[in-house]
Amino acid sequence: MGLLVVGSIALDSIETPFDKVENALGGSSTYISLTASYFSGPIHLIGVVGKDFDEKYIKMFEEYEIDLEGLQIIPDGLTFRWGGKYHYDLNVRDTLFTDLNVFENFNPVIPDKMKKDSFVLLGNIHPSLQNHVLDQMTQPKFIVCDTMNLWINNEKDELLKVLKRVDVLIINDSEARLLTNEPNLIKAARMIREMGPEYLIIKKGEHGALLFYEDQVFSAPAYPMQDIFDPTGAGDSFAGGFTGYLHKHRDFDFENMKRAVVYGSAMASFCVEKFSTQGIEDLSTLKIHDRFLEFLELSRFEDDRKI
């Protein structure tokens, strides 16, 4: 059974203090599909691009054995374009432009063979589209959802409908506070889990991530990065690594969920090391596992001496 991935596919123009790039491959479903593909196939990508979408990107998806039957190519349209500029501390970014193009009327249609997928990863798109995707699925067993401040502010009712249907919500700390109007993340986490998702992941950027389930909390460390070249796609790469790992093992025990969070963090750490998708290309399971072990070493301590 496949992992269904829905989200944006974009051509990104990005400026950082280190370099800049134009019309590079981007979008949430791009990062998610590529990172998830290292764990287990098939990956079923649902998205839309225009006539200008370079054939080399299609080939690249195919090299990663990403099934493109659900990719709509609009012959008289242009691909979604996003331009952003990061500042010196890389935590703040300005959106320079957003040309939705074919993404504006995106209607995710799930091919018949993919409707039975048991794993669904709803990338950060309008919650009504997320609901529309779920409506088409016949037997979803494990649904992971991303969202953003735009939908929390403007489409909260629709978003709350999505949250009732998903197993995992992945969100960052400021979004968690915005969604609940509660500054304390532990309290905010409880409130969000009451909205529907059994598992909640709160990403904290350079401070790692928290996983919440029942009365358990897991704190994953952040990879110590001296040089972050391009933060674009880090959150999507996290979601792809997390869900890809679970898609491979089909084990939702808390111990395995912890590992999935660390694999997600590992994929995000690769992502930001290079521009666009370059950081998550040409990896290997060995390299990914080595990064996992670095996370382990970073946070491991033992209780082998009494106080």
Add this chain to the structure above:
Amino acid sequence: MGLLVVGSIALDSIETPFDKVENALGGSSTYISLTASYFSGPIHLIGVVGKDFDEKYIKMFEEYEIDLEGLQIIPDGLTFRWGGKYHYDLNVRDTLFTDLNVFENFNPVIPDKMKKDSFVLLGNIHPSLQNHVLDQMTQPKFIVCDTMNLWINNEKDELLKVLKRVDVLIINDSEARLLTNEPNLIKAARMIREMGPEYLIIKKGEHGALLFYEDQVFSAPAYPMQDIFDPTGAGDSFAGGFTGYLHKHRDFDFENMKRAVVYGSAMASFCVEKFSTQGIEDLSTLKIHDRFLEFLELSRFEDDRKI
């Protein structure tokens, strides 16, 4: 051999959204001494108070077997007073008043028997006083230092002299950035270690703490707190727990330093659960160890399934 603790002793008036308290026991050396006392004695407290310092606080120090030979009681002076107000998110505090009183002319004089102490914890006081304390010590083996933005901004040269002499600097993330003018904490850590301290701890409040040594990094999680009643003294309690644990075991191996960071974090988590010093009173080694185990459980994960 004792652990020498130098810092302020204060009467704090604190307002939080939950409650308020007036003239409660506070000050950096108070929190440090109390938390360190759970690990190993003797604790040698160096500080100054006025005639108004309540006898019950003296008795309390004595109950914790804190040696007060280095406590100066100025008969015609008043104890240092500080008033602060915390806001709803508890990360921001306003200083309402600072009456230095006898602390203004504090001249730390180390009693002869304490000059041979091998462990020294320099609480957050003027760096020239920190240097003056070190000048009096005959064979310090392990020196831990705290500081704050005030000294980084106004007394940087003197502070840099202190840093050349200490083994461990404990600092928070904004102070680390201020000291180095470098937003990336990993880079900032390298720069600070080049200023002198072999070990560096960067505290990140609700995001835990980082320990740096040579090319190693340890990321300690933060205790998930739903209710922080009073953040006052958390940093000092961290320093007291950290140094107290090392004072007991005299082992500076990185594995043991990691445990010390977690014991420091544990003591800080107790501190903020109640007003003033109440959270760090009447603890037991069993209770402290249980909290340590909670930190272990919070961050532990295993590599028992390949990707």
